[in-house]
Amino acid sequence: MNEHTHRIDRRTFLRGAAAVGTFAAAGAIGWEIRNVTTHDPWDASAFPPRDSSRVAVLRAPSYEADLESIVLGGLRTIGADVSGARVLLKPNMVEYDPHGVVNTDPRVVVAAVHALRRLGASSVTVAEGPGHRRDTGYVVEASGLSPALRDARTPFVDLNVAPSSAVPLRSRFTNLGSLWLPDAIRTADVVISMPKMKTHHWAGATLSLKNCFGCLPGRVYGWPKNALHWAGIEPSILDVAGAVRPAYAIVDGIVGMEGNGPINGTAKHVGLLVIGDDPVAVDATSAHIMGMDPAKMPYIAVAGRFLGLSDLERIDAVGEDPTSVMTPFAPAPGFGQTGSITGGQ
Amino acid sequence: MVFDTIAARVRRAKTSEGGYGSVAGGGPEPEPTAMAALALHDRDAVAWLLGTQTTEGSFGTQAGSVFSDDTALVCLSLPDGAQLERALDHVEATAGVNERGAAGPPPYGWPWTSGAYGWTEPTAWGVLALRTRRPASERIADGIDALAQRECAEGGWNYGTPESFGVAEPPFVQTTAVALFATAGIEEGLTRRGLAALHARWRSEAGGLLTLAAAVAAFRSFHDADAGEAAEALERAVGDATQSDTVALAWAALAIGPGLSALSVG
Numbered sequence: 001m002n003e004h005t006h007r008i009d010r011r012t013f014l015r016g017a018a019a020v021g022t023f024a025a026a027g028a029i030g031w032e033i034r035n036v037t038t039h040d041p042w043d044a045s046a047f048p049p050r051d052s053s054r055v056a057v058l059r060a061p062s063y064e065a066d067l068e069s070i071v072l073g074g075l076r077t078i079g080a081d082v083s084g085a086r087v088l089l090k091p092n093m094v095e096y097d098p099h100g101v102v103n104t105d106p107r108v109v110v111a112a113v114h115a116l117r118r119l120g121a122s123s124v125t126v127a128e129g130p131g132h133r134r135d136t137g138y139v140v141e142a143s144g145l146s147p148a149l150r151d152a153r154t155p156f157v158d159l160n161v162a163p164s165s166a167v168p169l170r171s172r173f174t175n176l177g178s179l180w181l182p183d184a185i186r187t188a189d190v191v192i193s194m195p196k197m198k199t200h201h202w203a204g205a206t207l208s209l210k211n212c213f214g215c216l217p218g219r220v221y222g223w224p225k226n227a228l229h230w231a232g233i234e235p236s237i238l239d240v241a242g243a244v245r246p247a248y249a250i251v252d253g254i255v256g257m258e259g260n261g262p263i264n265g266t267a268k269h270v271g272l273l274v275i276g277d278d279p280v281a282v283d284a285t286s287a288h289i290m291g292m293d294p295a296k297m298p299y300i301a302v303a304g305r306f307l308g309l310s311d312l313e314r315i316d317a318v319g320e321d322p323t324s325v326m327t328p329f330a331p332a333p334g335f336g337q338t339g340s341i342t343g344g345q
Numbered sequence: 346m347v348f349d350t351i352a353a354r355v356r357r358a359k360t361s362e363g364g365y366g367s368v369a370g371g372g373p374e375p376e377p378t379a380m381a382a383l384a385l386h387d388r389d390a391v392a393w394l395l396g397t398q399t400t401e402g403s404f405g406t407q408a409g410s411v412f413s414d415d416t417a418l419v420c421l422s423l424p425d426g427a428q429l430e431r432a433l434d435h436v437e438a439t440a441g442v443n444e445r446g447a448a449g450p451p452p453y454g455w456p457w458t459s460g461a462y463g464w465t466e467p468t469a470w471g472v473l474a475l476r477t478r479r480p481a482s483e484r485i486a487d488g489i490d491a492l493a494q495r496e497c498a499e500g501g502w503n504y505g506t507p508e509s510f511g512v513a514e515p516p517f518v519q520t521t522a523v524a525l526f527a528t529a530g531i532e533e534g535l536t537r538r539g540l541a542a543l544h545a546r547w548r549s550e551a552g553g554l555l556t557l558a559a560a561v562a563a564f565r566s567f568h569d570a571d572a573g574e575a576a577e578a579l580e581r582a583v584g585d586a587t588q589s590d591t592v593a594l595a596w597a598a599l600a601i602g603p604g605l606s607a608l609s610v611g
Contacts (some may be wrong), residue, residue, distance in 0.1 A: 098549075132504050134466070135519050137593070138553025161590045163371040166408060177409035201510060219367055219376060219592075220406055220413045222457025222464060223504050227411045230445050230461050264512045333510045 006321045008312035042306045046170035053278035053309040054078040055285045057320040060273045067111035074275035083120035088188035092195045095132035096142045101267045106148040108252045129159030134223045157184045160218040171242040173235035180220045193246040198257035201334035206262045208249035208279040209241040234299040249282040258329035270327045280308025281315045291328030351598045358591040363389035368589045375404045375415040380595035382422035384604040402431035412459040417470035433479045454491030464505035465520045469527035476610045500538025516542040518550045522559035526608045555593035562600035
């Protein structure tokens with residue numbers, strides 16, 4: 001692994017983005033964040049500022065690679081401390097498409113399970129609350145996650161039906177007030193968000209922060225969790241991620257999804273895993289790799305003000321240079337039109 | 346014997362208060378309690394439900410500013426009386442919102458949560474509640490229109506989006522089964538295409554207990570030729586299943602037990 005630390009200055013990013021000509025123009029989407037400029041809508045005591053964030057950008061050419069070693073190396077590089085911890089892994093399994101690349105690949109999930117055990121985690125649980133399919137059992141069985149977890153003797157929790165309770169929000173980007181969070185999320189010592197690297201027609205990209213939607217129980221928020229859409233997708237991302245508070249993120253960027261994401265896009269080989277100790281920094285770095293300017297993605301930019309670091313110049317990226325491995329993704333249709341979304345889309 | 350086995354597993358989620366949790370060990374909630382009440386004819390469950398009705402006549406879960414509305418499903422299990430009438434009033438007064446912050450044009454259907462879009466399953470429960478308990482309701486036509494609008498191109502229904510950014514979305518077995526109960530006898534084409542979607546997909550989606558149970562319920566209700574094979578698959582699945590999703594287990598009990606008649610209109 002290349003241990004050299006990369007920091008991406010703004011000029012370097014703009015050169016790359018201009019060269020690929022993708023998302024640079026998509027920044028000014030129709031989204032408002034209440035009171036952000038006049039009064040920070042979060043409790044400062046709940047979100048202490050970060051001095052630094054560490055993100056490992058790691059080559060993983062295929063799902064046949066030694067993913068356990070790669071993930072283990074990445075977690076060690078970012079200084080992940082899970083010794084004795086009850087760890088919950090949250091992959092993205094929104095629904096199953098036998099012909100698509102919708103979900104975090106089960107091989108990455110299992111690699112993370114084994115790596116975390118080697119780092120001393122006292123337990124590792126995998127959990128998800130699919131957003132489109134009510135039948136979680138079908139999604140995890142058909143996708144291959146269930147068989148893989150059985151082989152790895154790893155428990156799975158269906159967050160859509162798991163016991164849950166109300167948690168007051170410490171941020172107020174929406175008017176949701178409080179969220180129902182599964183006990184499995186609330187009681188885990190460490191939550192790790194494990195998204196697929198893919199585009200999203202409303203948010204631009206769905207990465208470790210957006211992946212937190214799947215932590216909320218569908219039996220309360222529905223299938224899909226439309227209450228969050230109507231509360232404002234990007235404000236909801238901020239409030240939900242602020243409640244879930246993943247400690248680490250592992251992005252499956254081996255094969256991502258571009259174009260009509262998050263469900264109907266096409267496979268995009270990137271050959272990377274992105275692992276970090278700050279989900280905001282991981283998302284900013286991943287967006288950069290996808291050819292997007294995170295500074296122009298409102299939810300990432302605002303998350304960088306209270307949840308983590310989104311400024312590429314302040315993120316310690318180790319391993320591959322994010323700019324040199326930039327792999328531009330075709331944007332999702334509809335991105336930039338959030339003001340006109342309708343429920344049926 | 347199979348019904349008794351499934352019923353016993355459903356009852357593991359029964360609380361001392363009479364309601365059922367979403368899983369064994371969870372606190373009582375309206376939706377699993379209503380499903381258990383239907384599947385097991387459990388009077389304790391009905392009594393618990395009656396004790397949770399809000400002053401607005403609704404049944405559901407308040408989560409911050411979000412109200413998860415289970416009223417239509419609960420109506421199917423309630424006895425005749427003032428509480429049922431208030432619940433039906435609430436169902437009639439509830440509608441989906443077609444655009445963020447605006448009602449938009451009809452049809453509206455019913456949302457999972459107050460003030461949200463009308464999705465397939467809650468719309469099906471809304472239609473079914475009114476068709477079985479208040480058949481003269483004018484909202485039935487809107488609900489049927491909403492389901493017809495949300496029908497997938499190949500027939501059947503997914504969660505409620507037949508097309509997304511120019512791509513036709515496929516139907517799901519579970520939502521198709523629920524919608525078939527709601528639309529039964531209304532429009533022959535909806536039923537025929539929905540059953541065709543079930544035929545085409547139930548085997549490939551049989552890895553999910555909820556999906557399989559809903560398929561068996563629909564096949565049995567429509568006297569379909571796949572009912573026997575699907576029921577055998579369900580029996581095997583229940584034996585193998587380790588999950589304790591009360592709603593899925595209650596659907597299984599409903600599918601093979603006497604409670605299925607509660608989902609039939611007329």
